[in-house]
Each structure stands twice: as structure tokens, then as C-alpha cells.
Amino acid sequence: xxxxxxxxxxxxxxxxxxxxxxxxxxPIVYVLxxxxxxxxxxxxxxxxGAQKYGKLKVLxxxxxxxILSPGPIIFxxxxxxxxxxxxxxxxxxxxxxxxxxxxxxxxDINNGRFNLLKWDRQEKVYYPLExxxxxxxxxxx
Numbered sequence: 001x002x003x004x005x006x007x008x009x010x011x012x013x014x015x016x017x018x019x020x021x022x023x024x025x026x027p028i029v030y031v032l033x034x035x036x037x038x039x040x041x042x043x044x045x046x047x048x049g050a051q052k053y054g055k056l057k058v059l060x061x062x063x064x065x066x067i068l069s070p071g072p073i074i075f076x077x078x079x080x081x082x083x084x085x086x087x088x089x090x091x092x093x094x095x096x097x098x099x100x101x102x103x104x105x106x107x108d109i110n111n112g113r114f115n116l117l118k119w120d121r122q123e124k125v126y127y128p129l130e131x132x133x134x135x136x137x138x139x140x141x
Contacts (some may be wrong), residue, residue, distance in 0.1 A: 025087075026054055026055055027053060027054030027055070027087040027088050027089065028054050028055050028056075028057050028083075028084075028088045028089075029050045029051070029053050029054045029055065029056050029057065029088070029089045029090075029091050029117065030057055030059055030080075030081065030084065030088060030089065030090050030091065030102070030106075031047065031050070031056055031057065031058045031059065031091045031093055032059055032060060032090065032091065032092060032093050032094050032098055032099060032102050033058070033059065033060045033061070033062055033064055033093050033094025033095065033098060034058050034060070034061055034062035034093075034094075035047065035062065035093060036062055037062075038062050039061075039062055039063075045093075047091065047093075049124075049125060049126055050089075050091050050117055050126050052126070053089050053117060053126065053128060054087075054088065054089060056091075059076075059077065059080045059081075059102070060073075060076070060077075060080075060094065060098065062094070064094070064095065064098065065095055065098075066095065066097045066098065066101075070097070070101065073098060073101060074101055074105070077098075077101055077102050077105050078105055081102065081105050081106055081109060082109070084105075084106050084109050084110060084114075085110060086110060086113055086115070087115075088115065089115045089116065089117050089128065090102060090103065090106055090114060090115065090116050090117070091116075091117045091126075092116060092117075103116075107131075107133055111134070112132060112133035112134040113130070113131065113132045113133070114131050115128055115129065115130050115131070116128070116129040116131065117129075
């Protein structure tokens with residue numbers, strides 16, 4: 001085995017170990033799109049309260065839209081959410097089609113599990129929601 005193949009094998013084996021280390025890191029709150037008004041310096045909403053749940057990371061510009069093909073946005077969101085894990089949160093902002101794609105990607109990456117931050121207008125705070133699409137349980141009727 002040559003050195004290049006050996007290094008590739010070692011890197012491939014260590015990739016799971018690096019993911020395990022990330023579980024100990026501070027959670028990330030993925031803000032899907034910049035808030036309206038961000039570009040001119042006056043965001044329409046204050047999302048600083050979401051920092052309680054982790055470090056804020058904005059994924060897309062405020063004017064990002066899906067016009068004809070969703071492919072480029074899907075590719076970009078997959079790249080930006082590749083490190084998403086069970087400790088992280090999605091703050092759903094922006095274009096509803098972008099929100100749907102981001103939730104689907106986070107769910108796909110994390111085996112049907114993802115966390116959302118829901119804004120309560122009356123209390124003026126964010127509440128965390130844990131979603132598990134594959135949860136087995138009885139449905140009360």
C-alpha cells in the first residue's frame with residue numbers, strides 16, 4: 001500500500017471520530033436566511049434571544065429565492081448543513097420553499113431528527129421543539 005492510499009484510509013476511518021468530538025461543542029443555531037432589512041442595517045426582527053440555544057450561523061442572503069430550479073439552493077444548503085447534529089437548531093426564516101428544503105436536509109442528515117426554535121409572540125421568547133419523524137408511538141384519537 002502506498003502512502004497516499006494509507007493516508008486516505010486513515011482519514012476515512014477518523015471521520016467518525018471527528019463527528020463524535022463535535023457533540024461536545026457549543027450547539028449551532030442555523031438561521032436559514034438573513035432577516036428582511038439586514039442588508040440596509042435595520043433587520044425587521046431581533047433574533048438575539050436565539051443565542052441562548054447556541055452560536056448563530058446565517059446560511060443564505062435575504063434575497064435568496066428559488067426561481068426555476070431548486071438544484072443550486074439544495075446543493076448550497078447541503079454543503080452548509082453538512083455538520084448538523086442533534087444538538088443544533090434550525091431557526092426558520094425566509095422563503096417557505098427554502099425552509100422546507102432545509103428541514104428535509106437536516107432530517108435526512110440526522111436520521112429523521114431535528115430541532116427547531118419556535119417564536120412565541122406573547123411571551124417574546126424562543127421555545128425549542130424536538131422533532132423525530134420516525135418516532136413510534138400510539139396516536140390518541
